[in-house]
Amino acid sequence: MNATTKAPPLLALKGVSKRFGPLEALTGVDFEVDAGEVVALVGDNGAGKSTLVKAIAGVQLCDEGTFFMRGTEVTVSSPKDATALGITTVYQDLALCDNLDIVANLHLGHERFVESAARFSGYIDEIEMEKSSLKLLESLAVTTIKDVRAHVASLSGGQRQAVAIARSLLGEPSVVLLDEPTAALGVVQTKQVLNCIRTLRERGLGVVIISHNLADVFEVADRIVVLRLAARVATFDVRGVSHEDVVAAITGAEFGAAPNEPKERT
Amino acid sequence: MSEKEHDTQVSVRGVGGTVRRLGRMVAEGQAGSLLVILMIAAIWIFFQVMNANFLSPANLTNLMLQNVAVATISIGVVLVLLLGEIDLSIGSISGLCAAVMAVLIIKHNVSPVLAVLAALATGAAIGLFTGFMVTRFRIPSFVITLAGLLAWEGLQLYVLGATGTINMPNDFVTKLTSTFFSSLIGLIIAVLAIVFMCGLAFLGRVRRRRAGLPAGPMRAQAIRIVLIGAVIVAAIVIFNKDRGLPLAVLIVVGLALAFAYITQQTRFGRHVFAVGGNAEAARRAGIRIDRVRIIVFVVASALAAGGGILAASRLLAVNQSSGGSDLLLMAIAGPVIAGTSLFGGRGSVWSALLGALVIGSIANGMDLLSLSSSVKFMVTGAVLMLAVTLEAATRLQRQTDD
Ligand SMILES: Nc1ncnc2c1ncn2[C@@H]1O[C@H](COP(=O)(O)OP(=O)(O)OP(=O)(O)O)[C@@H](O)[C@H]1O
Ligand SMILES: [Mg+2]
Numbered sequence: 001m002n003a004t005t006k007a008p009p010l011l012a013l014k015g016v017s018k019r020f021g022p023l024e025a026l027t028g029v030d031f032e033v034d035a036g037e038v039v040a041l042v043g044d045n046g047a048g049k050s051t052l053v054k055a056i057a058g059v060q061l062c063d064e065g066t067f068f069m070r071g072t073e074v075t076v077s078s079p080k081d082a083t084a085l086g087i088t089t090v091y092q093d094l095a096l097c098d099n100l101d102i103v104a105n106l107h108l109g110h111e112r113f114v115e116s117a118a119r120f121s122g123y124i125d126e127i128e129m130e131k132s133s134l135k136l137l138e139s140l141a142v143t144t145i146k147d148v149r150a151h152v153a154s155l156s157g158g159q160r161q162a163v164a165i166a167r168s169l170l171g172e173p174s175v176v177l178l179d180e181p182t183a184a185l186g187v188v189q190t191k192q193v194l195n196c197i198r199t200l201r202e203r204g205l206g207v208v209i210i211s212h213n214l215a216d217v218f219e220v221a222d223r224i225v226v227l228r229l230a231a232r233v234a235t236f237d238v239r240g241v242s243h244e245d246v247v248a249a250i251t252g253a254e255f256g257a258a259p260n261e262p263k264e265r266t
Numbered sequence: 267m268s269e270k271e272h273d274t275q276v277s278v279r280g281v282g283g284t285v286r287r288l289g290r291m292v293a294e295g296q297a298g299s300l301l302v303i304l305m306i307a308a309i310w311i312f313f314q315v316m317n318a319n320f321l322s323p324a325n326l327t328n329l330m331l332q333n334v335a336v337a338t339i340s341i342g343v344v345l346v347l348l349l350g351e352i353d354l355s356i357g358s359i360s361g362l363c364a365a366v367m368a369v370l371i372i373k374h375n376v377s378p379v380l381a382v383l384a385a386l387a388t389g390a391a392i393g394l395f396t397g398f399m400v401t402r403f404r405i406p407s408f409v410i411t412l413a414g415l416l417a418w419e420g421l422q423l424y425v426l427g428a429t430g431t432i433n434m435p436n437d438f439v440t441k442l443t444s445t446f447f448s449s450l451i452g453l454i455i456a457v458l459a460i461v462f463m464c465g466l467a468f469l470g471r472v473r474r475r476r477a478g479l480p481a482g483p484m485r486a487q488a489i490r491i492v493l494i495g496a497v498i499v500a501a502i503v504i505f506n507k508d509r510g511l512p513l514a515v516l517i518v519v520g521l522a523l524a525f526a527y528i529t530q531q532t533r534f535g536r537h538v539f540a541v542g543g544n545a546e547a548a549r550r551a552g553i554r555i556d557r558v559r560i561i562v563f564v565v566a567s568a569l570a571a572g573g574g575i576l577a578a579s580r581l582l583a584v585n586q587s588s589g590g591s592d593l594l595l596m597a598i599a600g601p602v603i604a605g606t607s608l609f610g611g612r613g614s615v616w617s618a619l620l621g622a623l624v625i626g627s628i629a630n631g632m633d634l635l636s637l638s639s640s641v642k643f644m645v646t647g648a649v650l651m652l653a654v655t656l657e658a659a660t661r662l663q664r665q666t667d668d
Binding site: 057059078079080083089091095096097098099100104108109110111113122123124127128130131 | 473474477478479531532533534536537539540542543544546547548549550551552553611612
């Protein structure tokens with residue numbers, strides 16, 4: 001979509017590498033996402049997708065690589081750094097606290113305080129948090145959650161996913177990373193999540209979605225980036241590519257011989 | 267789901283629905299305190315039948331005073347359990363800190379208030395050490411505090427020196443557990459507590475309604491307040507028939523209130539629950555989980571020191587067995603019996619008081635019946651086993667429900 005990159009991309013990564021002992025999970029991967037763009041990150045199991053996302057989110061630091069936000073170099077060395085830069089993440093394992101209710105999970109780490117109470121008392125403003133939770137779920141058109149005071153342990157897979165996505169949006173982020181957001185969902189809930197992703201794009205956010213479901217990817221993404229064996233092997237514009245091409249890139253049937261030569265790169 | 271919906275469900279499904287709802291409440295830990303209160307009632311009735319003195323005001327006052335030390339330590343235990351950790355050194359810490367206090371007062375002529383502060387600081391320092399070892403070196407708290415159990419007891423023997431026993435003079439420290447308020451002050455405190463409770467509930471409802479949120483069923487809240495109010499009034503009436511409301515009981519209830527507030531209403535408390543529920547999720551949410559852990563160990567050890575001080579105050583002495591024997595087990599068993607999970611993330615500060623009451627009542631009742639230690643240990647052990655089995659069962663239930 002925004003193939004002519006004149007303005008610097010919203011978020012760009014250059015030469016990201018990560019090792020787990022002898023295992024290379026990422027080798028010199030470049031990655032970028034623009035505002036108002038949905039980029040799908042695809043690849044086989046173990047290709048390094050989650051590792052890349054965790055590096056961007058600051059929860060698992062990469063060994064090498066530079067990060068740029070709107071062209072300026074930034075460092076992400078903790079989840080707080082990423083949040084401060086407006087990057088939020090919906091993890092594959094959702095990272096919810098089962099023992100807390102939905103309101104508490106949505107605001108975890110960003111609790112609000114009653115202003116009239118002494119600041120040091122740390123008195124949480126449950127009412128404000130409950131109100132913003134209701135508003136947030138409503139803005140995402142989440143109709144399946146009836147009681148925001150229900151414990152997360154009692155929710156279905158789709159409801160948990162909705163909570164996880166809603167949580168990532170609470171801090172008005174500019175980049176949202178979603179790791180397999182539709183993996184555990186039924187048809188209707190998947191549609192809801194995809195609609196929600198479109199809403200994010202319309203709001204001008206940069207969205208990165210990891211998915212094994214190419215139908216979902218083709219439905220929602222603008223650009224597809226393929227990782228294979230820890231390297232970026234191809235980039236496609238969804239409008240000019242077939243399912244088969246993407247599958248071939250993922251499995252290495254065609255591009256396997258030249259993994260270091262991405263098809264469409266600057 | 268609103269309570270209204272609950273109510274209609276019950277009326278539609280009848281008894282089966284009620285039972286299922288109760289089961290769900292137990293599984294979510296809401297009915298925990300109700301069960302414990304029933305347990306306490308059963309224990310009290312049993313011992314009253316066995317010995318008519320059990321429910322006398324004098325014995326009930328004694329029972330409370332016997333339990334203030336354990337209850338104080340248990341509050342700290344609850345915090346540690348909420349994190350999903352355990353601290354096996356709290357008994358030794360209470361003994362060591364009491365010894366530090368006694369030695370400072372008797373051998374070094376330090377003022378009692380300063381000595382108490384020094385004892386609390388010693389506890390906090392030990393907690394800092396434990397927290398540091400657990401977070402920096404990722405040593406399981408079970409292991410490091412097991413080592414501490416031995417080490418701090420050794421230090422206690424060293425601090426006490428050759429004599430081994432130090433008698434506490436009649437001063438600030440012994441007054442902690444031998445001061446009683448007059449009937450009038452007791453009643454005023456009871457009335458204030460009830461007014462405060464009603465005021466909080468009312469303000470909460472007003473704030474929620476103003477924010478356009480459902481305020482929940484008024485009846486359930488009213489019943490709760492009436493029940494708690496009745497317990498407060500009954501307690502004061504009983505205390506007043508004996509020597510009056512003991513200062514030590516007021517201290518422990520005050521501590522419980524403070525920590526109930528911290529765990530339920532503040533950000534720090536929320537983070538404690540989050541770390542205990544899913545530490546990785548808490549970390550990714552930007553919570554400094556190591557800091558939370560260290561603070562909890564510091565607070566729990568300081569509370570253990572506080573318990574040691576209260577025990578010394580009550581026994582009028584500190585000796586080599588202070589903080590030893592079954593104190594540790596009692597302090598951990600109480601909260602678990604009263605519904606705090608051993609696996610982290612679920613529980614409440616009030617379980618420290620209720621649990622101490624259960625265990626303390628059993629111990630006191632068996633003393634009245636002059637049963638031998640062998641029987642006492644077996645009975646207490648059996649109660650603990652029952653409690654952890656119940657807890658494990660509700661946990662299983664919760665998992666299969668998902
Ligand atoms: N913490 C870790 N320690 C060791 N190895 C790891 C760790 N995390 C990931 N790996 C390895 O790194 C490689 C990339 O893993 P990653 O989770 O990024 O894959 P993925 O593309 O997300 O796969 P999937 O589609 O299955 O989610 C895998 O071989 C994995 O085993
Ligand atoms: Mg993955």
